[in-house]
Amino acid sequence: xxxxxxxxxxxxxxxxxxxxxxxVTLAIAGGEFLTLLGASGSGKTTTLRMIAGFEQxxxxxxxxxxxxxxxxxxxxxxxNTVFQNYALFPHMSVWDNVAYGLRMRHVAKxxxxxxxxxxxxxxxxxxxxxxxxRQLSGGQQxxxxxxxxxxNRPKVLxxxxxxxxxxxxxxxxxxxELKHLQTQVGITFVYVTHDQEEALTMSDRIALMRAxxxxxxxxxxxxxxxxxxxxxxxxxxETNLLPARVRAAAPGRLTLEIEGQGLEVPAPSxxxxxxxxxxxxxxxxxxxxxxGSPPAGHNSLEGTVEEGIYAGSLTRLRLRxxxxxxxxxxxxxxxxxxxxxxxxxxxxxxxxxVCLVA
Amino acid sequence: MTARPLPAPDARLTWLDRLxxxxxxxxxxxxxxxxxxxxxxxxxxxxxxxxxxxxxLDEHQTIxxxxxxxxxxxxxxxxxxxxxxxxxxxxxxxxxxxxxxLAFPLAYLLAFKVRRYKNLMYxxxxxxxWVSYLVRAYAWKIILGxxxxxxxLLAQLxxxxxxxxxxxxxxxxxxxxxxxxxxxxxxMPIYAVLEAIPPSLKEASQDLxxxxxxxxxxxxxxxxxxxxxxGSTFAFVLSMGDFIAPQLLGGNDxxxxxxxxxxxxxxxxxxxxxxxxxxxxxxxxVVTLLTVAxxxxxxxxxxxxxxxAAKTDALAAVVTESRA
Amino acid sequence: MTPSGRRDWLSRGxxxxxxxxxxxxxxxxxxxxxxxxxxxxxxxWPLQLGTLSWYGVLWHDRGMVAAVVASLKLALLAVVIALxxxxxxxxxxxxxxxxxxxxxxxLVLLPLILPGIITGVSLLTFFTFIGLPLSAGFPLVPGWPVxxxxxxxxxxxxxxxxxxxxQRLDRYQEEASMDLYAxxxxxxxxxxxxxxxxxxxxxxxxxxxxxxxxxxVTFFLIGRQNTLPxxxxxxxxxxxxxxxxxxxxxxxxxSVGVIVVWARLMHDPxxxxx
Numbered sequence: 001x002x003x004x005x006x007x008x009x010x011x012x013x014x015x016x017x018x019x020x021x022x023x024v025t026l027a028i029a030g031g032e033f034l035t036l037l038g039a040s041g042s043g044k045t046t047t048l049r050m051i052a053g054f055e056q057x058x059x060x061x062x063x064x065x066x067x068x069x070x071x072x073x074x075x076x077x078x079x080n081t082v083f084q085n086y087a088l089f090p091h092m093s094v095w096d097n098v099a100y101g102l103r104m105r106h107v108a109k110x111x112x113x114x115x116x117x118x119x120x121x122x123x124x125x126x127x128x129x130x131x132x133x134r135q136l137s138g139g140q141q142x143x144x145x146x147x148x149x150x151x152n153r154p155k156v157l158x159x160x161x162x163x164x165x166x167x168x169x170x171x172x173x174x175x176x177e178l179k180h181l182q183t184q185v186g187i188t189f190v191y192v193t194h195d196q197e198e199a200l201t202m203s204d205r206i207a208l209m210r211a212x213x214x215x216x217x218x219x220x221x222x223x224x225x226x227x228x229x230x231x232x233x234x235x236x237x238e239t240n241l242l243p244a245r246v247r248a249a250a251p252g253r254l255t256l257e258i259e260g261q262g263l264e265v266p267a268p269s270x271x272x273x274x275x276x277x278x279x280x281x282x283x284x285x286x287x288x289x290x291x292g293s294p295p296a297g298h299n300s301l302e303g304t305v306e307e308g309i310y311a312g313s314l315t316r317l318r319l320r321x322x323x324x325x326x327x328x329x330x331x332x333x334x335x336x337x338x339x340x341x342x343x344x345x346x347x348x349x350x351x352x353x354v355c356l357v358a
Numbered sequence: 359m360t361a362r363p364l365p366a367p368d369a370r371l372t373w374l375d376r377l378x379x380x381x382x383x384x385x386x387x388x389x390x391x392x393x394x395x396x397x398x399x400x401x402x403x404x405x406x407x408x409x410x411x412x413x414x415l416d417e418h419q420t421i422x423x424x425x426x427x428x429x430x431x432x433x434x435x436x437x438x439x440x441x442x443x444x445x446x447x448x449x450x451x452x453x454x455x456x457x458x459x460l461a462f463p464l465a466y467l468l469a470f471k472v473r474r475y476k477n478l479m480y481x482x483x484x485x486x487x488w489v490s491y492l493v494r495a496y497a498w499k500i501i502l503g504x505x506x507x508x509x510x511l512l513a514q515l516x517x518x519x520x521x522x523x524x525x526x527x528x529x530x531x532x533x534x535x536x537x538x539x540x541x542x543x544x545x546m547p548i549y550a551v552l553e554a555i556p557p558s559l560k561e562a563s564q565d566l567x568x569x570x571x572x573x574x575x576x577x578x579x580x581x582x583x584x585x586x587x588x589g590s591t592f593a594f595v596l597s598m599g600d601f602i603a604p605q606l607l608g609g610n611d612x613x614x615x616x617x618x619x620x621x622x623x624x625x626x627x628x629x630x631x632x633x634x635x636x637x638x639x640x641x642x643x644v645v646t647l648l649t650v651a652x653x654x655x656x657x658x659x660x661x662x663x664x665x666x667a668a669k670t671d672a673l674a675a676v677v678t679e680s681r682a
Numbered sequence: 683m684t685p686s687g688r689r690d691w692l693s694r695g696x697x698x699x700x701x702x703x704x705x706x707x708x709x710x711x712x713x714x715x716x717x718x719x720x721x722x723x724x725x726x727w728p729l730q731l732g733t734l735s736w737y738g739v740l741w742h743d744r745g746m747v748a749a750v751v752a753s754l755k756l757a758l759l760a761v762v763i764a765l766x767x768x769x770x771x772x773x774x775x776x777x778x779x780x781x782x783x784x785x786x787x788x789l790v791l792l793p794l795i796l797p798g799i800i801t802g803v804s805l806l807t808f809f810t811f812i813g814l815p816l817s818a819g820f821p822l823v824p825g826w827p828v829x830x831x832x833x834x835x836x837x838x839x840x841x842x843x844x845x846x847x848x849q850r851l852d853r854y855q856e857e858a859s860m861d862l863y864a865x866x867x868x869x870x871x872x873x874x875x876x877x878x879x880x881x882x883x884x885x886x887x888x889x890x891x892x893x894x895x896x897x898x899v900t901f902f903l904i905g906r907q908n909t910l911p912x913x914x915x916x917x918x919x920x921x922x923x924x925x926x927x928x929x930x931x932x933x934x935x936x937s938v939g940v941i942v943v944w945a946r947l948m949h950d951p952x953x954x955x956x
Contacts, residue, residue: 054857056379073375074860078366081861087854091876100872101862105367152862153364367863378866385778392771393786399834400789403808407800410807460703467700471693481945486707488937490895492914493930497710499918500717500725507713510727538710541703570692599797602897606918617799624803624902634807637800644796 003066005030005188006051006156011060011070013046013212020046022212023060028156028190033182035191035199038209039235044192047209048158051190052081065155075104080149081158085165086141088133094144095120095129101152119151122181139170146181156188163198175201196236200224208232228269229358233281240327241356242280246272254355256280259323263299268355281354284316287329287346289338294347302345303327305338319344410634421630429635439619439636443643446616449533450597454544456537457593458586461545465585466578469552480549487542495603498535502526502607527609535603540596544589551585552578583658591651595644616640711934718927725924736928746929749913752824756832756900756909757893759823763833764889768840769882775841776848791842793835798898805831806902817905825905835899836892840885847881884947891940894933 004027013021021043028034036044049055051062053074062070069077080101088097098119102112120126123143133141142162149157159178163171179202182189193199199206200220208215208223208231216228227233230241244256244263254267258280265280272278294300303319306326317338319327329346338344377384413421414428433439464483472479486494501507502525509521525531555578563573601617608614616636623633718737721730740746775787793801809816809827819826851874859869897911904912910929917926 052857052861054860067369071379072369072371073378073865074857075863075865076367076369076371076375079861081858083854083858085852085854087852087858089855089858089873100859100864102364104863104868105364107364148858148862155366374865374867385780388770388774388778389780392767392774393782395767395834396771396786396789396837399805399808399830400792403801403804404792406807406811407804460706463696463699464703467696471696471700481941483704483707485938485941486711488891488941489711490911490914490930490933490937491897492895492911492918493714493933494710496914496918496926496930497714500713501710503726505724505726507727507729514728538706541707595795595797599799599898601799602915617797620799620803621901624806630807633803637803641796641800648795 772844802902
């Protein structure tokens, strides 16, 4: 990465005894859409607030564009935030809300007018400038908050779960709109959310956070298809985590013992020793039902069908394995129906199973 | 959108910005005026009153700055003082009970039976609180006097042949006047608490076969206790502290309540240490009562944190519209 | 009796009691107002309506007019002091933690909770102790002790009102303002202040009204010049004249006006119901 636009260098944040952010180092590239993904308490919001300036790191430094900014108050950072509850000023009109930052920067009046009108047009709210926030719907308020931040052309835009209050359909629309906006405007977006689907849809890179640390950093594809830990595999999407024991290790390949059978899987990044306990992550959608022997390059397991739950675009089938564990797979609507108690065999491409050590 | 960038904000720090990063200095600055003022004009005066109660008056009518319990001894051994305190407490108790009896039904009506104009009606009940206290006390002189309205009406109706003398210049006049004045005070917290009871509770009770009276007894009444306690506490404390109604309406036998004692000891009967001692005793009584009431309120506060917030708001409201 | 019959009886009884209490609360006031138009000097039954002469007497009563002026001065100064100390006090309680905060909070509320005369005599002993005479500052102010004492006693009112509003403020708005390049002072001016404005006005109005009617503290601290309530009190102790009815009626009308304004302020949709 050429000079990253934002650099977090070993930042830690403590609230009394509680460590919210634990020695996090992260480099954010200019123009990228980076998502901080995690459950509540994972430290993602605190990290965002430290970039904005609302919290001071207990330790570590924050650099932006080659300058240290961790000692600067929020109003001196070239960063803007879109808040979760929008935080629009109720006593000002939409137009005045959007103009606020520019006016505080003493931008000349005609230029303010020009930029505000353009910002409102960008979020398709040109006609609502005279309204006050109370008169707007949730989605409209959200767009005002966006315009109010973007009009200032910050180096980085911080978004704190901005879509949380919207209903599902609107949320999905806004996800696409935000992504397009970001590409169009070219500003770095740092986005916080707990919704992994949202993160997968919108981000260039995802930093999965857990207990104040970055669990895994990578592109959506990398995190989804090559999770580094069980937590990562389980948090994003659905997966089956099969307990296994290492039988034999060879360069690039492992033989695992699962359910009494030997399965060959790609080796994980960290070295393993024979006899070590590991897990195999197999996503439900990569499995298919087979009759007879599985095709080459596939691993397979057999079990008894327990139940199938219809979910519209797919059916979730649960298989009880002889060793006591269970497997969940997704059946396409056109798949053959399986009745409870029937014996079944599933198979998946061996390369797509992920062996996890932690 | 205009692609022209905007320059970055000026990164130089002013002294104000630096202050922001030093929380202790900011706190000190923010606290200076309020804490300083309150210490000087509230803390010190109350402290001084306490100290005065431990001094005494000598033969030359000067206050002797020596630690002594003489004033307290005098207070507790001279009959008139404990007797007056007890008398005041009895009057305050009567006022409290009467106000409760009057306020509760009206509060109940407002909270549950009035649909439209509820706010307006509530305001109407509260308005008298804002009218001068003196006016309200003095009105009873007109009503209860020998040639007053009540006597006049009763005579005209042929119910009596001679004016009732016991009405004015008696403890009844004081009690009636104080009840009239403080009933809205008692009503406010009760109304606030009743208002906060969700209608679904009443409905649930009736769904479970309880009649209206039983619903009232088992559901509404217990839930109204914090408000009742708050209201009674204030009626009691305010009545104890009243010195105008007794003087105006109490006459010779009922004109002396605790506060009148204090007034005279700081005035014509010049004995500040003794007056301070009486005040301290009154203060101790009030604080004890408030603490007990507080504990009780917490015990009977079934609605938890939200209920407490409602009660505190009501308290704040009552208290801000208080006393002469 | 059928259940519905009994229900009506209970309901009607309740309404009757309620209305009776309501009348009990208002009737005395009405009496005072009506008797301000009473034709005779002696206030007795029956009522003889039909004269405005008592208002005339009021107008020419120099002592009363001076008392009104003094009360107004005192009330204005009380508002200044109460706001000046109370608003910072409310912010202090809302946003800062410091050793002794609980004590400060209790202390600030004391004048509201305790009977007024306790605060009054405390302040009297204080000013005597430091040697400030009760008439100091007269005729500019009704007396510094009464101004200072009065204002201080009413600080509590401002603190409770403003604190309650501050607690309801959306903290994120202030962060948003700072995020948009406004420093602490400009954030206060453009964002915080407009949102607490109605609470400030309401508190000021409340302090003003309470000050006009204040008796207990004023009684002990007043110097040479009486305030309105004390002037009326003096008249009352000497014997009733209908003039008292007249001034009382005026006070009643003004008070109702004030409370209507206050109620409007408190239900301002901008700040939501206070």
